[in-house]
Amino acid sequence: xxxxxxxxxxxxxxxxxxTEKGNFEKFEVSVSPHDxxxxxxxxxxxxxxxxxxxxxxxxxxxxxGICGTCGFxxxxxxxxxxxxxxxxxxxxxxxxxxxxxxxxxxxxxxFPILKDLAVDREGFDKIQQAGxxxxxxxxxxPDANAIPISKEIANLSLDAAECIGCGACVAACKNSSAMLxxxxxxxxxxxxxxxxxxxxxxxxxxVTVMDEEGFGSCTNTYACxxxxxxxxxxxxxxxxxxxxMKSTISS
Amino acid sequence: MINLKSNVPDxxxxxxxxxxxxxxKLVNPANKRKFDIIxxxxxxxxxxxxxxxxxxxxxxxxxxxxxxxxxxxxxAAQGGINAAKDYQNDGDSIYRLFYDTVKGGDFRSREAxxxxxxxxxxxxIDQCVAQGVPFAREYGGTLANRSFGGAQVxxxxxxxxxxxxxxxxxxxxxxxxxxxxxNVEMFxxxxxxxxxxxxxxxxxxxxxxxxxxxxENYAAQAVVLATGGYSNVFFLSTSxxxxxxxxxxxxxxxxATFANPCYTQIHPTCxxxxxxxxxxxxxxxxxxxxxxxxxxxxIVGEKRxxxxxxxxxxxxxxxxxxxxxxxxxxxxxxxRSAKYACDxxxxxxxxxxxxxxxEDAINRLGQDTIKERYGNLFDMYQNITGENPYNVPMQIxxxxxxxxxxLWVDYNLMSNIPGLFVTGEANFSDHGANRLGASxxxxxxxxxxxxxxxxxxNYFGSEKxxxxxxxxxxxxxxxxxVDESTNKLLSINGKQTVDEIHRKLGxxxxxxxxxxxxxxxxxxxxxxISELRDEFWTDVKVTGKPNEFNQNLxxxxxxxxxxxxxxxxxxxxLDRDESCGAHFREEHQxxxxxxxxxxxxxxxxxxWEFEKAGxxxxxxxxxxxxxxxxxxxxxx
Numbered sequence: 036x037x038x039x040x041x042x043x044x045x046x047x048x049x050x051x052x053x054t055e056k057g058n059f060e061k062f063e064v065s066v067s068p069h070d071x072x073x074x075x076x077x078x079x080x081x082x083x084x085x086x087x088x089x090x091x092x093x094x095x096x097x098x099x100g101i102c103g104t105c106g107f108x109x110x111x112x113x114x115x116x117x118x119x120x121x122x123x124x125x126x127x128x129x130x131x132x133x134x135x136x137x138x139x140x141x142x143x144x145x146f147p148i149l150k151d152l153a154v155d156r157e158g159f160d161k162i163q164q165a166g167x168x169x170x171x172x173x174x175x176x177p178d179a180n181a182i183p184i185s186k187e188i189a190n191l192s193l194d195a196a197e198c199i200g201c202g203a204c205v206a207a208c209k210n211s212s213a214m215l216x217x218x219x220x221x222x223x224x225x226x227x228x229x230x231x232x233x234x235x236x237x238x239x240x241x242v243t244v245m246d247e248e249g250f251g252s253c254t255n256t257y258a259c260x261x262x263x264x265x266x267x268x269x270x271x272x273x274x275x276x277x278x279x280m281k282s283t284i285s286s
Numbered sequence: 287m288i289n290l291k292s293n294v295p296d297x298x299x300x301x302x303x304x305x306x307x308x309x310x311k312l313v314n315p316a317n318k319r320k321f322d323i324i325x326x327x328x329x330x331x332x333x334x335x336x337x338x339x340x341x342x343x344x345x346x347x348x349x350x351x352x353x354x355x356x357x358x359x360x361x362a363a364q365g366g367i368n369a370a371k372d373y374q375n376d377g378d379s380i381y382r383l384f385y386d387t388v389k390g391g392d393f394r395s396r397e398a399x400x401x402x403x404x405x406x407x408x409x410x411i412d413q414c415v416a417q418g419v420p421f422a423r424e425y426g427g428t429l430a431n432r433s434f435g436g437a438q439v440x441x442x443x444x445x446x447x448x449x450x451x452x453x454x455x456x457x458x459x460x461x462x463x464x465x466x467x468x469n470v471e472m473f474x475x476x477x478x479x480x481x482x483x484x485x486x487x488x489x490x491x492x493x494x495x496x497x498x499x500x501x502e503n504y505a506a507q508a509v510v511l512a513t514g515g516y517s518n519v520f521f522l523s524t525s526x527x528x529x530x531x532x533x534x535x536x537x538x539x540x541x542a543t544f545a546n547p548c549y550t551q552i553h554p555t556c557x558x559x560x561x562x563x564x565x566x567x568x569x570x571x572x573x574x575x576x577x578x579x580x581x582x583x584x585i586v587g588e589k590r591x592x593x594x595x596x597x598x599x600x601x602x603x604x605x606x607x608x609x610x611x612x613x614x615x616x617x618x619x620x621x622r623s624a625k626y627a628c629d630x631x632x633x634x635x636x637x638x639x640x641x642x643x644x645e646d647a648i649n650r651l652g653q654d655t656i657k658e659r660y661g662n663l664f665d666m667y668q669n670i671t672g673e674n675p676y677n678v679p680m681q682i683x684x685x686x687x688x689x690x691x692x693l694w695v696d697y698n699l700m701s702n703i704p705g706l707f708v709t710g711e712a713n714f715s716d717h718g719a720n721r722l723g724a725s726x727x728x729x730x731x732x733x734x735x736x737x738x739x740x741x742x743x744n745y746f747g748s749e750k751x752x753x754x755x756x757x758x759x760x761x762x763x764x765x766x767x768v769d770e771s772t773n774k775l776l777s778i779n780g781k782q783t784v785d786e787i788h789r790k791l792g793x794x795x796x797x798x799x800x801x802x803x804x805x806x807x808x809x810x811x812x813x814x815i816s817e818l819r820d821e822f823w824t825d826v827k828v829t830g831k832p833n834e835f836n837q838n839l840x841x842x843x844x845x846x847x848x849x850x851x852x853x854x855x856x857x858x859x860l861d862r863d864e865s866c867g868a869h870f871r872e873e874h875q876x877x878x879x880x881x882x883x884x885x886x887x888x889x890x891x892x893x894w895e896f897e898k899a900g901x902x903x904x905x906x907x908x909x910x911x912x913x914x915x916x917x918x919x920x921x922x
Contacts, residue, residue, distance in 0.1 A: 038561075069560040077565050077785070080838075084783045084829050090838055094353065096526040097362040098566050099666065101451055104357050124669050149497065150835045157474065160354050164466045168459035169418045173338040173735045176409070176416035180373060183427025193420040193445055196452060200356055224418050 040065045041127060044135040045079070047091055053147045059137070068128035072115065073098060073105060075127060093152040098123040100264060103199030106206075107152040108139040113203035113262045121201065121264040141206035145213070145249040156202045158248035159216060166240035167220045169229050182228050195222040197265045204259035204267075210251030215259035217245050218275035219267050225278055235282035242279055288543060288895055290907045293696040294398040299913040300381070303402045306697070307740060311747025318343035321746050322506040322753070324491055325349070326478045326533055329358035330450075330727060331710025332512030333457035334734020340464030342739060347504055348461065348470055351477040351496060351528060351840075356458045359514060359526040360730055363450025364571035364663065366432065366442035367727040369407040374431050378439040380404045387725060388914050390436040390616050391690070391718020392867035392883060394549070396891070397911055398697060399715040406736040407728050411443055413735055417456040421445050432659075433576055434723035436616040436921075442724045447571050447663040453727055457734065476502070477840065478533040480764040481509060481540050481706060488706035489754045492764040494772075496840060499833035501765050501772075505756040508705045508742050511537060512734070515689035515711035517550065519848045519855070520800075521792025523686035524556055524569040530844035531851050534693050534712050542701040543893035543905060545714035546691035547851065548859035551721055551868050552801050553687030554620035557670060558639040567685035568670060570642070571663055572723040575613045577647035577656065578680070580604050580620070582640050586631040592641065592679055603627055607878075611921040618720040618868040619921060621684035625801045626879065634681050643679035684801065688726060690717045690868065691858075694893040694907070698741040699733060702893075705751055707741065709733035714891070719867025772832045775842045780825030784838065787822050788845045791815065791852050799856050804872040808860040812853055816900050819849040850899050857894075857902060864888045885916050 042065050050057025066075045073095050080090035095105035100121040107122060109115035115125045130136070138152060146154040198219035205211050221238050224230030230237070253272060260269045295306040313321065321344050325336040328350040336348040352358065372378040384404035388395055411429070415421065421443050422430040431440040445452040464470040475496040482490035482503065490505040516531035517523035538544045555575065557568045581600045588595065603623055605612045615623075628638045648656055653676055657664070667675050693701050693708040695715055700707050710730040717725065745751070755761075798811035822845070830836040865874040865881035866888070874882040891907040 067561050067563055070563045071565075074563045074565045078563050081783045081785050084827055084838060085781070087827070087829060089829055092835060092837060096352070096357055096528050097359065098527060099362055099568055100669075101448065102357045102359070102361050102526065104353065119665075120669060124666070126670065126672070128672055153835070156353060160356075160462070160472075160474075163356075163459070164462040168463040169416065170463060171416055172341045173334075173413060173460070173739070174409075176412035179371070179411045179415040179421075180428050182415075184423055185427050186423045186425050189420050189423040192418075193448075193452070196420050196445075196455065197448060199451075200354065223420065227418050227420065229416055229418050 038067065040067055041130065041132040043130060046135065046137045047151070048139040049091070049151055050148055051150060053149065057148070066127045068126070070127050071098070071123055072109070072125045072127065073123050091152065092150040095123050100124045101199060103201040106141060106201045106203055108141060108206060110137050113141060113206040114264050118261070119264055119266045121199070141202050143205045143211035145211060146202060146205065158250065159200055159202065159213070161248055162213065162217055162241050162244045163220065165244035166233070166237040169224060170233060184228060188226055192223050192226040195219045195226070195267065195271050198267050199265055201264060203262045203264060205250065207258040207262035208251065209256065209258070210254060212253045212259070213245050213250035214253040214272045214275070215263060215267055215269065217241050218271035221275045221278060222271040225274060235278060235285060238275060238278045239282040288905050289702055290543070290694065290893055290905050291696060292396060292907060293698060294396070295697065299398060299401045302398050303405055310740060310744040313743050313746050315343055319345060321345065322347065323508045323510065323742060324504055324506040325510045325512060326491065327358065327512035327514060328355035328461065329360035329512060329514060329710060330454060330457055330730030331734040332510070333358070333454070333461045334731050335510055335512060335709060335738040336470050337457060337460035337464050338735050338739045339742065340467070340469030343469070346464070346470040347473065347506065349473045349476045349478060349491070349493060351475060353474055355461060355472060355474070356455060358454060359529050360454045360727070361451045362526065363727050364447040364569065365434065365573035366444035366449045366724040367410065367453065368434065368441050368724040369411045369443060369728065370404055370441060371408055371411060373429060374440045376439045378441050382439065383407060383441065385914060386437050387722055388718065389919055390722035391720050392881070392919055393718065393885070393911065393914070393916050394866050394909065395718030396715050396909060397913060401913070402737065403716050403729055403732050406732045409736055410728065410731045414453060414456050417459060419445065419452045419456045432573055433614060435572055435575065435614045435620065436611070436722040442573070444573065447573070447660060450727060453731065457731070478513070479536060479768045479843070481537045482760050482764045483540055483703060484754045484758065484760045487704045487751055490756065490761060492761070492768055494768070497835050499831070499836065501768050503756050503761040503765060505754050505761070507751040507753060508707065508745060510707045510709060510738060511693065511712050512709045513712045515692065516851060517686040517689055519791070519852050520686040520795050521789045522559065522564065522567050524553060524567050527566060530847070532844050532847045534708070535847040535851055537693060537701070537703070537706060539896050540703070542703050542706060543694040543895050544691070544854060545694035545891050545893045546858065547855045547894065548799065548862060548869050549690035549719050549867065550686060550855065551617060551688040551690060552621045552684040554617055554624055554684050555642060555682045556685035556687070557667070558681055558683040568666070569685070569687060570667060570680065570682060572617070574642060574660060574663060577659065578613065578642040578644050579646060580613055580640055580642055582627045582632040582634070587636060588632070601632065608921045615921050616720060616722060622801055622870060624684055639681040639683045641679040642682045644675065645679070648676065686796070688721055690714065690719060690721055694891065698744065699737055700741065700745065704749065705745065707738060709738050719869055771843070772839065775828045775839060775846070776832060778824065778826050778828065780827050782821070782825050783827055784842045784845050787818065787826060788848065790818055791849060794818065795852050795855065799859050802870045802872055803859045805860065808856050812856045812860070815849065815853040815856065819853070819899065822846065822849055853900060854894060854902060858892055861892060861904065862888060883918070
């Protein structure tokens with residue numbers, strides 16, 4: 036692996052708050068191919084601080100692609116050009132010298148811009164609070180091996196449960212739909228025996244709040260799956276739709 | 287007057303928790319709603335406690351500095367969670383899990399706490415499965431297990447390499463249910479900057495709203511700090527970028543003693559440092575040591591490509607030195623061994639990394655099996671390094687990962703400030719001088735679901751703490767002191783960035799208070815850190831305004847606290863003139879480089895009382911071992 040630095044032009048969206056107007060600001064940077072794109076922003080911010088300028092606001096935490104805190108649009112694609120890769124895992128060796136990049140926040144009505152590249156995704160929490168759980172109190176659980184669950188079902192449930200709640204699916208969708216996000220949680224529980232008691236009430240409650248929070252409808256373009264850093268499958272959406280139909284018919 | 291009474295109940299170690307639960311005072315269901323509880327942090331310990339306290343009927347306010355309670359750093363734990371289920375029929379038991387954990391911690395934990403941890407471990411697995419946590423399973427539908435370091439049984443439950451994520455999302459779902467039911471009020475993007483003490487009891491907190499910069503006060507009859515560890519004091523660690531010690535440290539400055547700060551775990555299997563711009567280190571789960579073999583070239587200055595180094599010219603140093611445990615030796619021993627190999631010049635290309643090789647396992651089990659077990663870890667490795675670990679061995683090196691030290695607590699997880707409870711990684715009690723793999727998730731959930739709720743009920747039932755006015759003088763004073771320190775940070779207007787000073791602190795600590803320590807280095811580093819702290823307060827540059835979304839200001843406050851804590855780590859390491867677990871003093875080792883513990887003089891918990899920055903007073907809690915016999919730790 037070459038250690039040679041590469042030069043990039045970054046056009047970064049600067050916006051002070053949801054109500055103020057924003058614009059792109061251009062920065063020329065020279066970066067190590069080993070750096071992640073967030074480390075490039077760290078360095079840029081340190082330079083801005085030294086010049087007494089306001090650093091770029093962006094959010095991140097684990098930098099291992101699991102917490103879901105980070106994420107912005109890189110030259111038109113949420114989390115950038117690589118598939119199944121969160122922003123924090125995008126390393127500069129994937130870009131070539133002289134490239135021009137555009138960094139913008141996730142854009143969706145339900146995700147108001149807070150500052151620069153940071154957006155408010157509280158709508159996701161509200162959907163989870165509506166029904167993203169199995170109702171039982173601490174202390175009342177039977178032995179963990181009391182109910183066998185086939186390896187295949189456990190794996191399918193985990194495939195869905197891997198969603199990191201980053202919001203890239205919403206940002207990728209032309210309708211700003213949150214169907215992939217919601218269906219992942221609905222599927223995780225719908226597949227498991229423990230999730231059956233509340234299966235249809237759950238999907239009904241979560242979909243209702245999803246609509247209230249201003250997320251759009253699904254028109255099956257599958258842009259969400261293509262941009263999802265965890266590769267959550269759109270088959271979860273189909274499963275959720277079936278459950279939602281049943282919940283509507285039975286109510 | 288500092289009271290360090292451990293309040294460990296009488297009786298046989300196996301009966302203590304059961305007896306204690308029976309003897310605890312209760313609060314009747316109708317009265318529970320009259321009690322307000324603040325929980326700071328929403329990781330496993332915090333979310334678990336907030337949800338369970340809500341279920342019981344208390345009024346809970348939960349706080350996190352994240353945008354969502356689902357982001358807490360528990361989410362990044364990879365490998366698994368221990369429990370003494372003995373589903374594998376391989377001789378496991380609560381006593382064995384307890385013994386392994388006490389031994390793994392080199393006999394420096396509080397025996398009764400560790401036993402309770404092992405005792406409730408089985409309930410945790412039941413709880414998580416009922417919540418819908420999709421653990422790995424066998425074809426017959428039963429739960430699968432794997433092995434972790436420091437154990438000769440297979441007791442670790444897991445969900446691919448994302449166990450922490452699944453457990454945290456389970457706790458998050460329970461928390462969400464209580465939020466919907468109105469029992470828990472959730473406050474996002476709030477950073478705790480002070481604990482408020484009224485009439486010697488913890489009665490509230492002061493927080494900064496990270497979006498608006500507003501300083502807010504909240505009152506309650508008990509405060510739970512579940513705010514994680516302080517590995518980020520090293521700048522480069524496996525902790526998340528925002529992980530910090532501020533909540534615990536501010537409580538320390540208000541009178542809570544800080545215990546065993548020098549017990550910091552440097553995890554053996556992390557990605558090596560790649561360059562100057564690096565912001566953090568990435569862990570590769572210890573579970574990889576189930577199938578990966580660790581080695582370095584036999585000769586110093588080895589230049590050949592890995593494929594060209596024949597088997598008999600490779601040193602599988604863990605298998606050689608610790609044949610009984612091999613690659614599953616405990617973390618402190620594995621890390622130090624890697625350091626020694628690299629110090630000798632046997633690291634990969636003479637640098638600071640060793641090989642973690644899967645070739646044998648792939649030949650034996652096939653690539654598909656390895657992929658199923660560790661697929662996402664292998665993907666992550668390739669993503670970050672650009673190399674394919676199915677074809678070439680991984681390169682790894684130890685990195686700061688976990689802190690066994692933390693605020694001192696008694697058996698009820700209460701600090702020496704009545705009403706201030708400290709749980710999970712933020713306290714000190716269960717792991718001693720070294721934590722075994724897959725035990726952090728266990729402790730977080732044990733404290734959260736099964737210990738804190740009982741302990742708080744007992745406190746309310748026996749102490750009957752009164753409600754206080756959130757506009758009282760103590761709250762006003764806390765707010766103005768936070769305002770003052772914020773304004774100070776913004777007015778220094780020096781030349782160095784917060785990151786620059788933090789990085790300097792990290793270099794000092796990893797060099798002198800890292801995997802090995804000695805008197806000379808510690809004495810010097812105490813002075814160096816104190817000077818660096820002065821440098822910070824005269825030369826740091828913090829941009830922006832107090833009343834806005836200002837990440838630069840957030841980081842500055844955290845680093846200011848790290849600069850005090852870092853010094854205390856060195857002070858503690860200097861005081862502890864023995865080697866134990868992760869605390870390795872060069873002066874105390876065998877000819878083979880194994881740690882020499884000194885039970886005669888050091889079988890105590892060091893609890894430090896804050897007097898002023900750079901000045902602490904040592905209090906000691908003697909460790910009493912009634913059930914376990916103190917022995918030299920051996921993994922040979």
